[in-house]
Amino acid sequence: MTFKMMWALAAEHVDEWIGDDFAEAASVLDQEIGATVSTSGMHEDAQAHFRATFLAPLSVGVAGAGKEAVEAGRGWDRAAGPLLVVLSPAA
Template sequence: MTFKMTWAMIGEHMDEWSGTSYEQASNILKERVGSAVDASGLNAEAQTHFRQTFLAPLRHSLASEGPAALESGHHWSAAAGPLLVALTPAA
């Protein structure tokens, strides 16, 4: 099933990606949000905190809850701190 993943970091960055692999979606999220965090001006400690506290749990939730939601015909979304991620079936 093809789906669209969208995400937003409040006040910083918005993006989207479409595909069929939840693993690839998680990796894309890690890469692109990570790039935005790198460019954000946060110090190294704050960047590590962001990745561990907000990004990692959402990547886990995306992989564990996202597929079941989409396969049952629902949308999936989750937020952690300033980061929001959503999956929807692709049109």
């Protein structure tokens, strides 16, 4: 099943990805947001905190609850701090 993932990092980055693999979607989210965080100028400890507190829970959600929602024909959205992720079945 093809779905669309959109994400927004407040004041930094908005993007989307379309595919059919939830694990790949979570990986893309980690890579894209991780790259933005890495070049943000935050200290290493702040970057680690961001990844653990905001990014990791949403990545897990994409491959877990997000997958369940999309497979049931529903959308899924979650926010953690400045990061918002939305999944929706592709039309």
